[in-house]
Amino acid sequence: MKKLNGGVTAAKGYMAAAAAAGIKYKGRTDMALVYSRTPAVCAGAFTTNVVKAAPVYWDKEIVAKGNGVHAVVLNSGIANACTGKEGKERNFYMASEIAGQLGVKPEEVLTASTGVIGVLMEKSPLSKGAELLKKALSDTEEAGTEAAEAIMTTDTVSKEAAACFEADGKTVTLGGMSKGSGMIHPNMATMLSVTTTDAAISAGDLQELVSEIVSDTFNMISVDRDTSTNDTYLVLANGESGVEIKKGTKAYEDFREALFYVSCELAKKMAGDGEGCTKLLEVQVTHCQSKDKAKVLSKSVITSNLVKTAVYGSDANWGRILCALGYAGVDFHPDKVDVTIEAEGEELMLVRDGAAADYSEEKATKLLSQKEVTVICDMKEGEASATAWGCDLTYDYVKINGDYRS
Amino acid sequence: MKKLNGGVTAAKGYMAAAAAAGIKYKGRTDMALVYSRTPAVCAGAFTTNVVKAAPVYWDKEIVAKGNGVHAVVLNSGIANACTGKEGKERNFYMASEIAGQLGVKPEEVLTASTGVIGVLMEKSPLSKGAELLKKALSDTEEAGTEAAEAIMTTDTVSKEAAACFEADGKTVTLGGMSKGSGMIHPNMATMLSVTTTDAAISAGDLQELVSEIVSDTFNMISVDRDTSTNDTYLVLANGESGVEIKKGTKAYEDFREALFYVSCELAKKMAGDGEGCTKLLEVQVTHCQSKDKAKVLSKSVITSNLVKTAVYGSDANWGRILCALGYAGVDFHPDKVDVTIEAEGEELMLVRDGAAADYSEEKATKLLSQKEVTVICDMKEGEASATAWGCDLTYDYVKINGDYRS
Numbered sequence: 001m002k003k004l005n006g007g008v009t010a011a012k013g014y015m016a017a018a019a020a021a022g023i024k025y026k027g028r029t030d031m032a033l034v035y036s037r038t039p040a041v042c043a044g045a046f047t048t049n050v051v052k053a054a055p056v057y058w059d060k061e062i063v064a065k066g067n068g069v070h071a072v073v074l075n076s077g078i079a080n081a082c083t084g085k086e087g088k089e090r091n092f093y094m095a096s097e098i099a100g101q102l103g104v105k106p107e108e109v110l111t112a113s114t115g116v117i118g119v120l121m122e123k124s125p126l127s128k129g130a131e132l133l134k135k136a137l138s139d140t141e142e143a144g145t146e147a148a149e150a151i152m153t154t155d156t157v158s159k160e161a162a163a164c165f166e167a168d169g170k171t172v173t174l175g176g177m178s179k180g181s182g183m184i185h186p187n188m189a190t191m192l193s194v195t196t197t198d199a200a201i202s203a204g205d206l207q208e209l210v211s212e213i214v215s216d217t218f219n220m221i222s223v224d225r226d227t228s229t230n231d232t233y234l235v236l237a238n239g240e241s242g243v244e245i246k247k248g249t250k251a252y253e254d255f256r257e258a259l260f261y262v263s264c265e266l267a268k269k270m271a272g273d274g275e276g277c278t279k280l281l282e283v284q285v286t287h288c289q290s291k292d293k294a295k296v297l298s299k300s301v302i303t304s305n306l307v308k309t310a311v312y313g314s315d316a317n318w319g320r321i322l323c324a325l326g327y328a329g330v331d332f333h334p335d336k337v338d339v340t341i342e343a344e345g346e347e348l349m350l351v352r353d354g355a356a357a358d359y360s361e362e363k364a365t366k367l368l369s370q371k372e373v374t375v376i377c378d379m380k381e382g383e384a385s386a387t388a389w390g391c392d393l394t395y396d397y398v399k400i401n402g403d404y405r406s
Numbered sequence: 407m408k409k410l411n412g413g414v415t416a417a418k419g420y421m422a423a424a425a426a427a428g429i430k431y432k433g434r435t436d437m438a439l440v441y442s443r444t445p446a447v448c449a450g451a452f453t454t455n456v457v458k459a460a461p462v463y464w465d466k467e468i469v470a471k472g473n474g475v476h477a478v479v480l481n482s483g484i485a486n487a488c489t490g491k492e493g494k495e496r497n498f499y500m501a502s503e504i505a506g507q508l509g510v511k512p513e514e515v516l517t518a519s520t521g522v523i524g525v526l527m528e529k530s531p532l533s534k535g536a537e538l539l540k541k542a543l544s545d546t547e548e549a550g551t552e553a554a555e556a557i558m559t560t561d562t563v564s565k566e567a568a569a570c571f572e573a574d575g576k577t578v579t580l581g582g583m584s585k586g587s588g589m590i591h592p593n594m595a596t597m598l599s600v601t602t603t604d605a606a607i608s609a610g611d612l613q614e615l616v617s618e619i620v621s622d623t624f625n626m627i628s629v630d631r632d633t634s635t636n637d638t639y640l641v642l643a644n645g646e647s648g649v650e651i652k653k654g655t656k657a658y659e660d661f662r663e664a665l666f667y668v669s670c671e672l673a674k675k676m677a678g679d680g681e682g683c684t685k686l687l688e689v690q691v692t693h694c695q696s697k698d699k700a701k702v703l704s705k706s707v708i709t710s711n712l713v714k715t716a717v718y719g720s721d722a723n724w725g726r727i728l729c730a731l732g733y734a735g736v737d738f739h740p741d742k743v744d745v746t747i748e749a750e751g752e753e754l755m756l757v758r759d760g761a762a763a764d765y766s767e768e769k770a771t772k773l774l775s776q777k778e779v780t781v782i783c784d785m786k787e788g789e790a791s792a793t794a795w796g797c798d799l800t801y802d803y804v805k806i807n808g809d810y811r812s
Binding site for chain 2: 079118315317398
């Protein structure tokens, strides 16, 4: 596998575009389109929130049917959630306008929305946006980046990742984009994300891989423990590389590795750009009895407001880490746990056998002051491990969310 | 039932004291003692955190044995959690020093600690504190208040509540104190709290009532979703009123009412004094299928960082309320839910049948700007209801916790 620059236009046969449709924001782009000239097989994962946005209902039905799709249209500014029947009509309108521009059926256009809940989208920006998007479609790397920018809300940077591998002398490419950065909590995708690939793979096999990979990547990040109503992760595979991905082959393993890489990169980029955050926090729980237990423990630490504020303050308040492990809802031996922090290639053990290790507070503060901090909790009870990603909790998180709508 | 001023010294036969022992803080009191001259029956509820502080182990054993106790000693500054065998020895030392001063057995002295995790308490402040506490013991209301002040950490006000009722021409009194205000999350007491009463009641009956009442009061508050390692709620009953509380009598119902009142007041005071908070947030979930479901839903709303920041900003961002209901992990019909806010006796419906009601943003902001705000989520599916209490999430929460230890 080779890492690449770029995003949704990296793979063969895909184009992307962005447009300033004026859905809510002024003076910035707020609609994005990803288009595959060849009908693409599609898989997805969606929010588990009981309250689901209109586009989530629409996409779930299309993905379940397993027919080929041509496009994904996304918008920022309005989430189209809690908008009743009219919201579903507007979502259909958005898909239809794009379908009209592309000369395909509405059912071949997936949708995704992000922004404020409870507000209805107007029709005219959607028509205008569809027209602009059609005109702007391009297969350049820049077009992919512009699409990634158009779906940003409180994100401070756009998020893309891409990779390729060789099979049968041909190149298979994958590329994706995603947006965070609030209402981010594991339980499916926790964001909007689209990955495109020119691999040829069956809808069933693709869905199986997506479900497996989501549980170790997107579902292992949290910014604020709030699982959105709109979370959508879509993977399109149009087969244009000419490489068939079949179970039991090396190409299948390579494809899995590349899809995992793209998903994991996008997930980490979302965690590291959480609302108001200054640091990416990685929590590894190692030597645990089972992977499920390790996941529960690692998520409990990354979601603790007290851990998050301590990391913000570069304070090695390891008691909060043990405390968060302790209320995770699974059993373990507190007197066995070791806790080590790691940053910039340096390590420091804070806790040995559940009590304070002999460490330098000064060095701890230095490590915790880095942009990327890893906490390793060694449970010393088994062989399983898991990793979760989060961020610190800062004044700016409160600022951003105390006054989001205005 | 009649509401009273006062706290742990309100009931007959109890004395309290505070002392500046110098355990960690300088220039303030940090040890408190509650003493009953008559041996008291005792019941308790403790943290469910796998990582438990030394005093929690100590108290659980004593409460389980069901023998009479004479005192509770509490300290702030150091939590005596994650301190291994030595921590347990220091906890025994604290109980023994008090027992020596009072002329009782160490097993008749309950303990409770709050403060920083992972630090060992020194012996000399404990001896000094025990001596000072013995000298300061008094049955005045002021002594109760001083005890309540000595256990404060980041609390901004001390917390007391008391009530009495008549039975057989005699007066039964109950009074309690508690401290918050961070690491507060339902799953038992989420704090330190002691209630004393002069009722005569069996240990078994008292424990049954305590367990029942805790689940509707202390376990329904949350400041930051972090369940502490030290949560301890103790109720002492010394029988000095001469009134026996037996199941099936009016006195039993009156006692339950008074104990519920004292617990609920203390719980709400803790929620309203959450770290850095400016508002008490009450969330009622009504017309729900079951009480358990109503509890899960109401807790999900009070613990949502996005709801908490919106309340801080007095922003009627009701989409976040529906979103938090939606990820609570229980099923319901999103299209049926009504959401109403209430403050200062005024009501405003924000959501009707899962979508925006026709309301004035100006009025919504006015209501949300009050010190106490109630959110009512009407599920329209049954007859059960539940109430949870929390607070807003502010810059000051981040400030307090970004730099707690120094």
